[in-house]
Amino acid sequence: MSGFVVWFTGLSAAGKSTIAGLVAQELEARGVLVDRLDGDIVRTHLSKGLGFSKEDRDTNIERIGWVASRLARAGAAVVVSAISPYDEARRKARALVEEHSPFVLVHVATSIEECERRDPKGLYAMAHAGEIHGFTGIDDPYEEPRDAELTLHTEGRTPEESAAIVVARLEELAPDEVAA
């Protein structure tokens, strides 16, 4: 089996992990071997000690890209969800993966207003109150990708509907890799 990477980028609370989880479920149901690299889990296993400075964020994304590229090479469908706010870091991850495997960038383009409304962990409120610093979208930039294979508008859609759109795009871009 040939692997690939589908990489979800977007603001905190945009819905990346939820949609990524549903996409992973659907692929597994088809018998595809899936590995998930979720930003929070990765920070525990690969990037403990790294913070949220530009340099540390770049290092974190570089590590995820490196591991994702090797897993895809080994044949896994790798489902990454990470804010990954910087264009250059995302492009480096793409280049590494594309040495061997397809790379599909999904921009979960939920508006910041909607993300702030959801704010499930209260992080936007804390960022506005100045209790946390360097928060993406508030006092740290989110560079919108211009190279996304899919720009996903989640507002007015259920996570299941969003996941179905991603799977349909994967069927176009990597038909052999996601075949049942």
Place this chain on the structure above:
Amino acid sequence: MSGFVVWFTGLSAAGKSTIAGLVAQELEARGVLVDRLDGDIVRTHLSKGLGFSKEDRDTNIERIGWVASRLARAGAAVVVSAISPYDEARRKARALVEEHSPFVLVHVATSIEECERRDPKGLYAMAHAGEIHGFTGIDDPYEEPRDAELTLHTEGRTPEESAAIVVARLEELAPDEVAA
């Protein structure tokens, strides 16, 4: 294809990377998908910034173990070479891998006298001169494994002969995984 991990542990200059490289070559020649995780390369991609304290060494080995376990799960033959001096850290890596895949620990048991004689990077000389600290075998412990699947005596053998012994052991322990 089902994956596994073969993990080379031993002193600096014991011959781990050389033998691991030959084993990887032989597996690739059989059509097995191989991924190498070599201590030095891993320190660049996964563990930049980590030093050689007990805590940092443990973190480094934990990361290698985590990545190796996922690669093996995806079907790769993962060839690790790392001093990995601490028994507990090696056992944690083994436990993680064995959730899905076989784990074969190879102790490259070259004596410290022979390693000091070779000293290709001059590190033992520097450690004795007090120019570097926390060097395994000099002023940091190497805990000999009691759970190795293979204890490899390299003195009086060429690297090719040592590699052939490892491959023969893999054929016993993971016959399906290394079949031509």
